[in-house]
Amino acid sequence: MRNKHTASRPRAHRRLAVAAVAVASVALIAGCADGGTADSRVSATSTDVAFTACTDQSCAGTLDNKFPFKISMPKKWNGTLLLYSHEYRADVPVPLGTAAAGADPVLSPTWTMGKADVGENLLDVGFALAGAAVPDLGWRVGEQIEAADALYAHFSEQVAKPDRVYTWGPSTGALASLNLAQNREWVSGTAPLCGNLAGLTRNYDIALDAAYAVRQLLYPGMRRGNSRSLEEARGTFTEVLWRGRAAAADSFGPGAQKLAVLGLAAVVPSKTATLPGAGVAGEAKAIAANLEIVLARSTIDRYALERQYGGNPSTNVGTNYNLRASKQAVEEIQKARPGAYKKYMKPINKGARVAADGAARDSANGSPGATGAMKVPMVSLHTAYDAVAITQNEGAIITAARESSAEARRLIQANVVSPPLFAKEGAASVGAGHCSFTPDSVAGTVVILDKWVREGRFPSEASTAELLGPNSGYTPRYPHLKWPTGPAAPAN
Numbered sequence: 001m002r003n004k005h006t007a008s009r010p011r012a013h014r015r016l017a018v019a020a021v022a023v024a025s026v027a028l029i030a031g032c033a034d035g036g037t038a039d040s041r042v043s044a045t046s047t048d049v050a051f052t053a054c055t056d057q058s059c060a061g062t063l064d065n066k067f068p069f070k071i072s073m074p075k076k077w078n079g080t081l082l083l084y085s086h087e088y089r090a091d092v093p094v095p096l097g098t099a100a101a102g103a104d105p106v107l108s109p110t111w112t113m114g115k116a117d118v119g120e121n122l123l124d125v126g127f128a129l130a131g132a133a134v135p136d137l138g139w140r141v142g143e144q145i146e147a148a149d150a151l152y153a154h155f156s157e158q159v160a161k162p163d164r165v166y167t168w169g170p171s172t173g174a175l176a177s178l179n180l181a182q183n184r185e186w187v188s189g190t191a192p193l194c195g196n197l198a199g200l201t202r203n204y205d206i207a208l209d210a211a212y213a214v215r216q217l218l219y220p221g222m223r224r225g226n227s228r229s230l231e232e233a234r235g236t237f238t239e240v241l242w243r244g245r246a247a248a249a250d251s252f253g254p255g256a257q258k259l260a261v262l263g264l265a266a267v268v269p270s271k272t273a274t275l276p277g278a279g280v281a282g283e284a285k286a287i288a289a290n291l292e293i294v295l296a297r298s299t300i301d302r303y304a305l306e307r308q309y310g311g312n313p314s315t316n317v318g319t320n321y322n323l324r325a326s327k328q329a330v331e332e333i334q335k336a337r338p339g340a341y342k343k344y345m346k347p348i349n350k351g352a353r354v355a356a357d358g359a360a361r362d363s364a365n366g367s368p369g370a371t372g373a374m375k376v377p378m379v380s381l382h383t384a385y386d387a388v389a390i391t392q393n394e395g396a397i398i399t400a401a402r403e404s405s406a407e408a409r410r411l412i413q414a415n416v417v418s419p420p421l422f423a424k425e426g427a428a429s430v431g432a433g434h435c436s437f438t439p440d441s442v443a444g445t446v447v448i449l450d451k452w453v454r455e456g457r458f459p460s461e462a463s464t465a466e467l468l469g470p471n472s473g474y475t476p477r478y479p480h481l482k483w484p485t486g487p488a489a490p491a492n
Helices: 114-124 143-160 172-182 200-217 231-249 254-266 279-309 327-336 338-350 358-365 392-403 439-455 461-468
Strands: 045-046 058-064 067-072 080-085 126-131 164-171 191-194 377-382 411-416
Touching: 058 143, 067 143, 080 143, 080 172, 114 126, 114 439, 126 143, 143 164, 143 172, 164 172, 164 439, 172 191, 172 377, 191 439, 200 231, 200 254, 200 279, 200 338, 200 358, 231 254, 231 279, 254 279, 254 327, 254 338, 279 327, 279 358, 327 338, 377 392, 377 439, 392 411, 411 439, 411 461, 439 461
Parallel strands: 080 126, 080 164, 164 191, 191 377, 377 411
Antiparallel strands: 058 067, 067 126
């Protein structure tokens, strides 16, 4: 059935490249079924799984009078429900002038992540897809969890009781997915993508680090929070944007050197999809571009966050920024200009720190997070150079898992790295940027999880690489970097 909430999908241009995935063999059942023919290399070996035909109300609509949702069923269902939680949606889009992510909450419970093939590939191999949108913008992990709970109950009552449920999604949706996997008995596995897995306060502390470092090196007197209006927050962001670009244009002078040091202190990636970050000057250009994204969180997003939690929830009190710089990175800066690292790191370490409002931080720490105490298999996917959710979010979870009594062998963390020659090709299709994955690797992440749950065997590096696809950028044994040194704050 189709209505204004369930538009027809375009045909896939690529198929999910898998060698063997167990999917159900089930006769065509009318209603909400909009899948195609599965890849010929996919074997159908599971028991047939029946489901109730969809109606306008059961496969699209609104849950609890606030969560728009949609469900898509394959022609042949393998009994597995993929329960999707969407990405973070900002009040003001960045770059300025682009369409707001949450402009259409009715159509936005989508699982494509801007990649049309993803949903189609997953439907073709037999998965049921379901997603619910949270109409409020900003950091809404608690509401995303509430929406997922409501959607699971609705699916179980109106369509079918699934044999398996996998929670998945990008950005804050990844955090919601992981939280559900750790706290709901009906979840069989989870696939968080490019997630803010270290939680709200830790990620916004890092955003504060960027604003703090910019103030110390590029913009004395910059407001680091407590904007009196959205217009003032946007004005601060615009000024910072131009100062960063001006510093990057100073390729062989203090500007580039300041940006290189700033990037180390504030953990700003030194590559983008179009800037490979070669040398201090090249890294400065990439850091300036990534700063535009990070500082949007430090200014515009922070304005909304401070109103949501009643004050500033972030702090950098006690942070030793020297500890964030590798020996190799320092040597590179020193080689370009002797003494530059110490010169520009000094004002960062010596500046007046920002203390969090106690009540606001306590409230923000109450936002649902993840502990790392895994009860079910988890397969995550993350880019090496992500300015929005730094790759250290993965390190935070593996550290928490090891510190708990959890079985760390329940975690697979696939890191995606840009191709070495991407600069010659003009752009990196993967590895640099937030959630910059191939459609095959996104769908492949789900398939890896599914095979693991069904077969009960920990996936090998070889099978992981095969299922993510040859162009995924997957780098086995990529180092899981620990969360950057900073104030002692509970992970939420």
